[in-house]
Amino acid sequence: MPVTVEQLGPHDAEALRGLLSKDPISNLYLLGLLEEFGIAPRGRVPFAFYGRFDGQALTAAVFVGGDGGLVVPSASDATATSVIADALASNLTLRSTVGDKSSVDALLRSLAPGKPRLSRTQRLFSVSADDLGPFTNPLLRLAKEEDLPRLLPLAQGYVREVHERDPLAEDPRGYETRVIQRVRQRRTYVLEENGALVFKVDIGSRSQYGAELEGLYTLPSERRKGHALLCLGQISRHLLSSLPRLTLRIDERDDSTARIARKVGYLAGRTWRLVLVD
Structure with a gap:
């Protein structure tokens, strides 16, 4: 099956919700953003969701807020996240990110390979x-x-x-x-x-x-x-x-x-x- 990376639109909302709700604890932050703001901006604050597709199946997603001010990956396989990161690398300047460690590491390899100003390892409690x-x-x-x-x-x-x-x-x-x-x-x-x-x-x-x-x-x-x-x-x-x-x-x-x-x-x-x- 062909692997593609696309910016998600309203027609992808149910697929995104379905992906995130498979692990609602790890994806709770993204589920909140999706429910509060939708999948595409309706106001002045710019943001976008990008997804990796295997054929028609959405397998990973990344939220990009404020032109890279905040980048949040879904709790997906890090290899899938890295495909999205590679696709965004030429147009995105990452300034901050938070999420599952393996997925964040995958983002940083493509989007911010240098030493960050601050890096914290955290444990997600529920x-x-x-x-x-x-x-x-x-x-x-x-x-x-x-x-x-x-x-x-x-x-x-x-x-x-x-x-x-x-x-x-x-x-x-x-x-x-x-x-x-x-x-x-x-x-x-x-x-x-x-x-x-x-x-x-x-x-x-x-x-x-x-x-x-x-x-x-x-x-x-x-x-x-x-x-x-x-x-x-x-x-x-x-x-x-x-x-x-x-x-x-x-x-x-x-x-x-x-x-x-x-x-x-x-x-x-x-x-x-x-x-x-x-």
Whole structure:
């Protein structure tokens, strides 16, 4: 059968959904993007899905957002992903990527062969309602726009720790806009104690297949007090009342967060890789 690489269009939506839903845990991020934005852009933000076909069968896919600002491969065979990467190499400048490690490695060989600015190996954790432990904190709440002055330092702190950069120094207006947008979309939850926000967590991607949590951050001065454990349990229990599963990516070097996730009921799965090229 002939092997081809094509930009996917509306007529490919069901095939893409079928491919991704074969492994909904590993593809939860892409399933959320597909459900929220569709397969082709309807607004000003440019993005595209590209697929590898064996004859008529879609065997792998890659999401390209913002002209290479974010590239996300499906959890497919790395050889299939590399075929897409080779096809895109002449027209795509990859700036960041995240996904199943073998597929990300395949992308980098063709799209960014040099040494990246940052590379993190992560473990993809997942949980369903049946796995949850008894940990809750009913004081966890949705963030509000008036929380922004107190929320920004937490959001900034998370990016500093995980990505080793300062988003407020690089693009203060743009980053503040993104934080506000998440709040308006009801994607950020916070814990307030004595008038201060001490913990935050974001819903990064959501679909009928589940949601991915991200941005889990506790103020350094408030750590080792159980906030992360109780709040992760709370948000997980809340979301799993209407969703089948949640995922959470944790750096392999972050043993503390991994212990918390396991205690809540999360199970470690596939190895992922996060790469920032510039």
